[in-house]
Amino acid sequence: MAVTQQAKAGKTAAVELPGDMTPEVGTVSEGAGTREIASLTPMMRQYLEVKALNPDALLFFRLGDFYEMFYEDAIKASEILQITLTARAKGADKVPMCGVPYHAARRYIGRLVSEGLKVAICEQVEEAGNGPGIVRREVTRIITPGMVLDEEVLEPQASNFLAAVCWNDKGWGAALLEASTGEFMALEAPGIAELAEALSRVEPRELLVADGKRDAPEVTQLCARLARTPAIAEGEGASFEPTRAAAYLRSHFAVQSLSAFGLDDAPLAAGAAGAALRYLKDTQKTPAAHVDRLSRQERGGHLLMDESSRANLEVLRSLRDGGRKGSLLGVLDKTVTSLGARKLARWLASPLGSLPEIHARLDAVEELSGRSVWREELASILKEVGDLERLCGRLSLGAGNARDLRALGVSLAQLPRVAAVLGRCESALLKSLTGPLSALPELAELLSRAVADEPPVTLKDGGMIRAGYNAELDKLVALSTHGKDLLLQIEQREKERTGISSLKVRYNKVFGYYLEVTKSNLDRVPKDYIRKQTTVNSERFVTPELKEYEEQVLTAEERRCTLELQLFEELRAKVVAAAPRIRSAAEAVAAGDSLLSFARCAAEYGYTRPEVDASEALSITAGRHPVVERMLGAGDSFVPNDVRLDPAEDAQLLVITGPNMAGKSTVMRQVALTALMAQAGSFVPAKAARIGLCDRIFTRVGAADNLARGQSTFMVEMTETSHILHHATNKSLIILDEIGRGTSTFDGLSIAWAVAEHLHDTVGARALFATHYHELVDLARERTRVKNLCIAVKEQNGKVIFLRKLVPGGASRSYGIEVAKLAGLPPEVVGRARELLQNLESGELDDAGRPRVAVRQPQGGRRAASASSGQLGLFGAEPVAAPAGPSPAQQKALDALKGATIDRMTPLDALNLLAKIQRELE
Numbered sequence: 001m002a003v004t005q006q007a008k009a010g011k012t013a014a015v016e017l018p019g020d021m022t023p024e025v026g027t028v029s030e031g032a033g034t035r036e037i038a039s040l041t042p043m044m045r046q047y048l049e050v051k052a053l054n055p056d057a058l059l060f061f062r063l064g065d066f067y068e069m070f071y072e073d074a075i076k077a078s079e080i081l082q083i084t085l086t087a088r089a090k091g092a093d094k095v096p097m098c099g100v101p102y103h104a105a106r107r108y109i110g111r112l113v114s115e116g117l118k119v120a121i122c123e124q125v126e127e128a129g130n131g132p133g134i135v136r137r138e139v140t141r142i143i144t145p146g147m148v149l150d151e152e153v154l155e156p157q158a159s160n161f162l163a164a165v166c167w168n169d170k171g172w173g174a175a176l177l178e179a180s181t182g183e184f185m186a187l188e189a190p191g192i193a194e195l196a197e198a199l200s201r202v203e204p205r206e207l208l209v210a211d212g213k214r215d216a217p218e219v220t221q222l223c224a225r226l227a228r229t230p231a232i233a234e235g236e237g238a239s240f241e242p243t244r245a246a247a248y249l250r251s252h253f254a255v256q257s258l259s260a261f262g263l264d265d266a267p268l269a270a271g272a273a274g275a276a277l278r279y280l281k282d283t284q285k286t287p288a289a290h291v292d293r294l295s296r297q298e299r300g301g302h303l304l305m306d307e308s309s310r311a312n313l314e315v316l317r318s319l320r321d322g323g324r325k326g327s328l329l330g331v332l333d334k335t336v337t338s339l340g341a342r343k344l345a346r347w348l349a350s351p352l353g354s355l356p357e358i359h360a361r362l363d364a365v366e367e368l369s370g371r372s373v374w375r376e377e378l379a380s381i382l383k384e385v386g387d388l389e390r391l392c393g394r395l396s397l398g399a400g401n402a403r404d405l406r407a408l409g410v411s412l413a414q415l416p417r418v419a420a421v422l423g424r425c426e427s428a429l430l431k432s433l434t435g436p437l438s439a440l441p442e443l444a445e446l447l448s449r450a451v452a453d454e455p456p457v458t459l460k461d462g463g464m465i466r467a468g469y470n471a472e473l474d475k476l477v478a479l480s481t482h483g484k485d486l487l488l489q490i491e492q493r494e495k496e497r498t499g500i501s502s503l504k505v506r507y508n509k510v511f512g513y514y515l516e517v518t519k520s521n522l523d524r525v526p527k528d529y530i531r532k533q534t535t536v537n538s539e540r541f542v543t544p545e546l547k548e549y550e551e552q553v554l555t556a557e558e559r560r561c562t563l564e565l566q567l568f569e570e571l572r573a574k575v576v577a578a579a580p581r582i583r584s585a586a587e588a589v590a591a592g593d594s595l596l597s598f599a600r601c602a603a604e605y606g607y608t609r610p611e612v613d614a615s616e617a618l619s620i621t622a623g624r625h626p627v628v629e630r631m632l633g634a635g636d637s638f639v640p641n642d643v644r645l646d647p648a649e650d651a652q653l654l655v656i657t658g659p660n661m662a663g664k665s666t667v668m669r670q671v672a673l674t675a676l677m678a679q680a681g682s683f684v685p686a687k688a689a690r691i692g693l694c695d696r697i698f699t700r701v702g703a704a705d706n707l708a709r710g711q712s713t714f715m716v717e718m719t720e721t722s723h724i725l726h727h728a729t730n731k732s733l734i735i736l737d738e739i740g741r742g743t744s745t746f747d748g749l750s751i752a753w754a755v756a757e758h759l760h761d762t763v764g765a766r767a768l769f770a771t772h773y774h775e776l777v778d779l780a781r782e783r784t785r786v787k788n789l790c791i792a793v794k795e796q797n798g799k800v801i802f803l804r805k806l807v808p809g810g811a812s813r814s815y816g817i818e819v820a821k822l823a824g825l826p827p828e829v830v831g832r833a834r835e836l837l838q839n840l841e842s843g844e845l846d847d848a849g850r851p852r853v854a855v856r857q858p859q860g861g862r863r864a865a866s867a868s869s870g871q872l873g874l875f876g877a878e879p880v881a882a883p884a885g886p887s888p889a890q891q892k893a894l895d896a897l898k899g900a901t902i903d904r905m906t907p908l909d910a911l912n913l914l915a916k917i918q919r920e921l922e
């Protein structure tokens with residue numbers, strides 16, 4: 001019985017399911033032993049057997065032109081994919097099912113994987129009709145969020161990492177593996193914070209842990225520290241076991257020891273790396289030849305930034321909508337290849353920590369930024385270079401097709417041109433890229449000679465190989481496409497040979513091709529003609545040559561396809577063999593494109609080369625915020641500001657006050673971003689900048705909403721502050737924006753003050769501290785290396801004008817109510833707030849002992865807000881009054897001091913003057 005799936009849920013025409021779906025009556029339990037089904041077809045039994053081996057994946061079961069899903073998989077997939085759920089069989093045996101056409105499957109798989117699900121692809125692995133029973137089907141590939149190869153599913157500009165992690169009481173091990181490119185790194189970290197910091201640099205899509213550990217508290221805590229929660233998968237526990245994992249890695253890389261990767265003393269890193277590689281091979285079912293190197297990540301080599309700092313500074317994504325637009329990457333990414341785009345994101349997520357490397361990048365950027373013609377030449381060549389890493393990855397993992405070969409060939413052909421431009425440069429870094437770019441000329445030549453211009457997606461239908469590459473193939477192509485012409489040629493030749501002008505080559509199903517001769521010409525038929533049939537008017541003959549051609553023409557198409565597949569496999573093997581060189585070339589393209597992008601920004605945005613050195617100074621002249629300056633509308637121009645930090649001198653901690661909306665956060669972030677850009681090797685938005693190398697950048701900015709993770713805003717603020725105080729060093733740069741504002745004013749100010757003191761006295765880091773607690777300005781009186789800065793505003797006709805200029809000194813008030821009015825608070829609320837502010841400022845109790853703050857003033861009797869009034873005093877119950885002028889005695893003493901001509905006084909005169917002043921004051 002053939003079952004017709006009616007119109008496949010309305011998506012396509014009806015298809016016939018194979019006869020092997022015919023139900024068998026009986027009671028069978030499936031392999032996993034969980035499902036009892038009264039009547040089960042051989043095909044359904046096969047389905048359940050495969051499903052039992054892949055219980056945690058959605059099983060895409062290939063039936064004809066569809067991938068079908070059954071049972072819970074069908075219910076889940078139909079909901080997510082919005083496709084109709086149908087049923088196979090009826091009544092008690094009803095099985096929920098849904099399906100997607102195989103040619104459109106990639107899109108659907110992409111959607112499921114982006115929801116964090118695993119998809120197992122089960123294909124027919126033998127031709128139908130080879131022996132009794134149903135065709136064999138096997139899972140040929142498992143696609144998981146961290147194991148994606150398909151270009152339709154992958155974001156070209158983003159990496160797609162799997163992170164395998166393991167831990168014991170001594171620390172953590174992690175491996176980061178990008179299946180599509182073959183990039184592979186391993187690391188060890190002493191604690192969860194350091195591990196999260198390392199993982200957050202690549203934002204893994206999937207976390208692999210040992211089986212049974214999915215719900216471990218360590219995993220929950222780790223995920224809570226990552227900006228993007230990864231999908232979690234469990235791998236066989238034994239694969240994480242260090243000795244086993246090390247043996248597995250040694251055999252994959254064909255090395256004697258793991259010392260080449262720096263992993264012989266890192267059992268946890270080796271364990272994680274072994275498990276990650278095994279997961280790749282288990283899901284992709286291939287040897288993963290493109291994973292040809294493994295590097296150990298060391299903590300010291302980079303400028304460290306924790307996840308919240310990177311997010312707060314909007315390095316890779318804007319806080320507003322999580323997109324690239326509005327982020328530093330969004331502004332600086334002028335790359336033209338996806339290789340470059342991914343590399344640039346990595347450079348910004350993980351700037352350098354070593355001066356020679358920074359200087360090398362800056363030299364390269366300087367050279368390219370001054371050469372506009374070379375820049376454009378390079379960009380136009382690089383535009384032709386495809387995603388070498390992913391093309392090579394797909395082909396190595398057996399998932400690529402001839403289009404990938406073609407794209408690879410076209411891309412490789414551009415590399416010598418890229419090398420030629422870079423070879424003209426003086427910069428050592430740019431020159432060094434030419435080597436790997438020049439290492440693949442034969443493969444480029446071979447692919448361009450071998451692969452057709454527009455090959456098809458499928459591997460089985462021919463059309464992949466270029467004419468002229470293989471003589472045998474050319475013959476088969478000629479036979480299959482020009483077979484009829486050949487037969488006509490035979491006909492013509494035979495006409496000439498026999499002199500029978502009416503001779504014809506014809507075809508019928510019984511004899512195939514034959515020569516037809518009319519009865520009147522039979523006397524001219526040569527001896528080698530073999531008579532086959534006599535009709536009323538003619539006789540039909542065959543010749544050995546005709547039979548041979550017939551054989552060739554009829555099978556040419558099939559033989560052509562087989563040969564093409566074989567040639568494709570040979571070419572693919574050549575690519576796999578060249579994979580390490582392709583990866584190195586891809587690295588060089590990515591680096592060149594990223595440096596080009598920095599150079600383009602430098603030239604187009606007017607950036608300058610920063611001076612980066614080993615000092616602890618940080619001084620920026622006329623600096624701008626790289627993102628805000630690009631976002632300002634026409635007519636608004638960004639006001640540059642100077643910032644100078646020098647802990648060796650007098651400026652270690654800058655307290656920045658200023659009204660709301662003045663630009664405090666902007667100026668602080670621009671300092672951090674400038675340091676980050678400089679250490680990434682980019683020019684910076686400033687007239688001049690000197691950046692003493694930072695080991696870490698910390699920020700505590702804004703109220704990151706962590707409510708979803710069960711922490712209050714204040715708790716998050718304090719946790720982050722505590723992390724900073726524990727981890728900052730005298731080489732760190734710290735940005736603190738309104739510490740303490742998440743709690744009561746007294747508590748907040750006290751915490752802010754204590755934090756600032758600790759940074760100054762104990763940590764010694766360079767810090768910028770923005771606050772609305774104007775009392776913090778007094779810290780400068782107490783501590784030598786604290787400087788006050790404020791952002792100037794002007795009051796004009798009762799309106800605040802923001803000047804955006806950073807000037808020495810502290811601000812007197814916050815203008816919060818004026819800003820609230822600008823934000824459109826109703827006039828009556830603004831009026832009442834002014835009234836309350838005055839009450840707070842006078843700070844007295846009324847006659848009834850009630851706080852005046854609550855007192856309403858009679859209508860019309862409202863006093864205008866005083867521009868000179870201060871905020872509510874906080875230390876002690878008494879409000880801080882505006883400072884009174886000096887007493888007459890003090891004034892006299894001051895005048896005496898002012899009038900003294902110190903440069904003409906002897907030391908004794910000076911002492912006498914001081915004694916006199918002291919007496920008068922007493």
Ligand SMILES: Nc1ncnc2c1ncn2[C@@H]1O[C@H](COP(=O)(O)OP(=O)(O)OP(=O)(O)O)[C@@H](O)[C@H]1O
Nearest residue numbers: 637638639640659660661662663664665666667804
């Ligand atoms: N130097 C500048 N030049 C031009 N516009 C600026 C400048 N600095 C800030 N702005 C603009 O002012 C807006 C407010 O700046 P910012 O958020 O830094 O103020 P703030 O003082 O931190 O405010 P609040 O105390 O309310 O948090 C910015 O979004 C930006 O558009």
